Amino acid sequence: MRDPRVPGDGEALAFDTVAVRAGQVRGSECEHNDPIYATSSFVFESAAQAAARFAETEPGNVYSRFTNPTVRTFERRLAALEGGAACVATASGMSAILSVCLATLKAGDHVVAADSLFGSTISLFANLLSRFDVRTTFVSASDSAAFAAAVEPRTRLLFVESPTNPLGEVADIPALARIADDAGAVLVVDNCMCTPALQRPLALGAHVVVHSATKFLDGQGRCIGGAVVTATEELGKQVFGVLRTAGPAMSPFNAWVFLKGLETLRLRMRAVSASAQSIAEWLQTHPAVTRVFYPGLPSHPQHRLASTQQAGFGGIVAFEVVGGQAGAWSVIDATRMISITGNLGDAKTTITHPATTTHGRLSAAERARAGIGDGLVRLAVGLEDVADIRADLARGLDAVAAGASAVSAQTA
Numbered sequence: 001m002r003d004p005r006v007p008g009d010g011e012a013l014a015f016d017t018v019a020v021r022a023g024q025v026r027g028s029e030c031e032h033n034d035p036i037y038a039t040s041s042f043v044f045e046s047a048a049q050a051a052a053r054f055a056e057t058e059p060g061n062v063y064s065r066f067t068n069p070t071v072r073t074f075e076r077r078l079a080a081l082e083g084g085a086a087c088v089a090t091a092s093g094m095s096a097i098l099s100v101c102l103a104t105l106k107a108g109d110h111v112v113a114a115d116s117l118f119g120s121t122i123s124l125f126a127n128l129l130s131r132f133d134v135r136t137t138f139v140s141a142s143d144s145a146a147f148a149a150a151v152e153p154r155t156r157l158l159f160v161e162s163p164t165n166p167l168g169e170v171a172d173i174p175a176l177a178r179i180a181d182d183a184g185a186v187l188v189v190d191n192c193m194c195t196p197a198l199q200r201p202l203a204l205g206a207h208v209v210v211h212s213a214t215k216f217l218d219g220q221g222r223c224i225g226g227a228v229v230t231a232t233e234e235l236g237k238q239v240f241g242v243l244r245t246a247g248p249a250m251s252p253f254n255a256w257v258f259l260k261g262l263e264t265l266r267l268r269m270r271a272v273s274a275s276a277q278s279i280a281e282w283l284q285t286h287p288a289v290t291r292v293f294y295p296g297l298p299s300h301p302q303h304r305l306a307s308t309q310q311a312g313f314g315g316i317v318a319f320e321v322v323g324g325q326a327g328a329w330s331v332i333d334a335t336r337m338i339s340i341t342g343n344l345g346d347a348k349t350t351i352t353h354p355a356t357t358t359h360g361r362l363s364a365a366e367r368a369r370a371g372i373g374d375g376l377v378r379l380a381v382g383l384e385d386v387a388d389i390r391a392d393l394a395r396g397l398d399a400v401a402a403g404a405s406a407v408s409a410q411t412a
């Protein structure tokens with residue numbers, strides 16, 4: 001006879017099965033779906049048990065800042081999907097990154113980070129941690145030799161996203177892991193763009209994976225959340241200690257939404273990868289587009305590397321429109337369906353002009369160094385029919401191409 005409270009996740013199950021079933025421990029009601037434990041604290045059977053729970057000599061629930069069953073189910077499922085020893089869920093992607101930094105760095109330490117990270121991550125290293133005497137050297141994500149050259153005796157952390165957003169630069173994760181190991185440092189990979197459905201950085205040698213669960217893990221643009229997955233129990237305990245003390249906790253409701261997101265993760269990542277590939281190939285042939293940035297294109301400089309460490313190329317396509325900012329804005333303003341918004345990883349396709357939004361607070365020189373041109377448009381491909389997405393882009397691109405050829409006819 002089966003104990004209905006113990007779902008069969010003890011065996012070695014395949015990714016899609018783990019995504020649907022791992023981590024759940026059913027309650028006394030034998031509910032089929034994961035319940036939301038909307039409670040801030042938990043009761044004990046005796047004073048002695050309370051003391052043991054607080055001292056962590058007995059495992060169990062205490063207080064939802066650091067022990068909540070719904071959040072724990074999400075942590076166990078994501079840890080299983082990433083192949084990690086431990087997972088700590090956090091209130092946001094940024095608090096996941098901050099928690100790793102607080103767990104591994106102290107004053108006087110040094111970080112080597114990619115120069116094309118998510119804007120707030122750059123700001124965290126450059127403007128916030130610098131106030132606590134943690135220095136950061138920024139180098140190109142795809143330049144492993146630059147990472148090695150930037151390592152100093154006090155380097156404790158290497159931080160990278162791969163592929164980067166929006167330009168899709170790919171970092172050589174095994175090479176960076178070797179550099180980190182030689183330096184006695186921790187390699188952290190922000191796996192937001194691929195998710196474990198397309199890339200498992202811990203299997204490639206990384207020590208820590210961080211997520212903005214807000215993006216593809218949710219998949220429908222509903223909640224803010226994050227997670228840290230560690231290769232070892234030891235690192236997991238260090239991050240848990242930060243969560244318990246500093247308190248950037250994920251709410252049980254958000255954990256429940258993300259659990260639902262994980263169940264469809266691979267289906268969605270495959271779908272957006274297929275649509276993004278088809279749109280990238282079409283954009284390459286369009287006369288109003290001068291360059292397309294997508295790791296799935298054979299012309300992409302790290303296409304071969306991406307093919308070896310990723311199971312798909314993801315949903316982010318960036319492209320350069322002729323006519324600079326005016327050209328880019330007219331393509332964006334000619335859309336009728338695609339959402340003009342900064343978020344990504346939603347079922348709805350979104351379009352952004354990085355130079356004046358996500359990267360608008362950088363100086364012109366910093367933008368140029370990051371490769372963010374005035375004509376660059378970022379598309380985060382969603383789950384709509386790919387023909388509708390293409391048609392929505394073609395309206396503006398065709399107008400730009402017609403305008404450009406009229407100008408060149410006049411000047412000829």
Ligand SMILES: *Cc1c(COP(=O)(O)O)cnc(C)c1O
Pocket residue numbers: 092093094095118121161165190192193211212213214215224225226
């Ligand atoms: C959005 C994002 C973050 C930050 O996550 P929040 O949930 O918004 O705090 C970090 N890294 C990447 C790559 C992101 O796209």
